[in-house]
Amino acid sequence: MAHYNTILSQITSLINRHVFDDHAKPHHSGQKFRSYNRWSQFMAMLIGQLSSRKSLRDITDNLKAQKKRLYHLGMKPTSKATLARVNKKQPASLYETVFSDLLKKCQLVTPGHKFSFKNKLYLLDTTTIDLCLAVFPWAEFRKRKDAVKLHMGIDADGYLPTFMDMTDGKVHEINWAKETLKLPKGSFAVFDRGFTDYGWYSSLMKDGIFFVTRLKSNADAEYLFKRAGRKSPGVTNDQPIKLKNIKDPLRLVAYTDLETGQEYRFVTNAHHLKAAEIAAIYKERWQIEQFFKWIKQNLKIKTFLGTSKNAVLTQVWIALCVYLLVAYLNFKAKLGASMQQILRVLQLNLFQRRALADLFRPPDKQQPVSPQLLLWGKL
Structure with missing residues (x-):
């Protein structure tokens, strides 16, 4: 009988552990870890996203229950207190770097956009996530309510998140665009009237x-x-x-x-x-609304497992890494299923030891599995 690692191990094989550790060194604060590491933090939070856990206690209890299936991942034992402390103190910028590495790999296999030009097309928008005023005092928004805003740009080639910044609720999207956003020369940007600023138009x-x-x-x-x-x-x-x-x-x-x-x-x-293509380009902006809806419904992005800004950012960046992992599987294997369907299948089989290809094998055994999917484990 063939031996297989867990579905989780096969999914995360896209992330090179040695490269991850190299990134972790400059993104460290305080004394060196003695019995824990950033890889263990990342895997714990990633498992929390993939298995829809509701709290840090829920995550650590799940890890204990699956202990025999996690040894091959190189994880250290994880307690609630340790995970909370690391989420609070260790820079979330590490996961922005991991996200960037995954994005580059996804961009190699994404389909192009549907328009006549070959230039990059970015869809820009902002979504607001309401927070409790007493628990998140750093996220200023209104007198009786706090919030954070996720300012994002997604690439129309595959609808991948490409730019992301998190601010408190008071920062307007046009201020984010003027002060932070950097787009490559020759690209297209599509945005709604919330970005209206004639000076910014001139800069573009x-x-x-x-x-x-x-x-x-x-x-x-x-x-x-x-x-x-x-x-x-x-x-x-x-x-x-x-x-x-x-x-x-x-x-x-x-x-x-x-x-x-x-x-x-x-x-x-x-x-x-052509004028009709201009109208079609703006209609494409709807895809970023769909993206926000998807991550809020399918990932843990509306409620947070820590109260500090760093803990919130850690959770957001790791959620986006999960999105890229699912997107890569979708592009590489050409499954013909929706992102939500793929994520649900993965969630139900996360700790099973079977070939990743078998999860999506057609009921008729005579139908061959996509060769692209069989290559997943070799990456």
């Missing part, structure tokens, strides 16, 4: 970045001549405009949804694309 144009957003109804705009030629179905207007304090003309595209009859007015500096 100066940096060679294209953008698509909705125009506010009270925009200070000068409407120039209309573009000649036939318009695509749904496109009701396509003309250059000038916005206050922006030197170069921008482009207004008005589009009416053929199903609802609602009109949308987009502003962009992408003069070279």
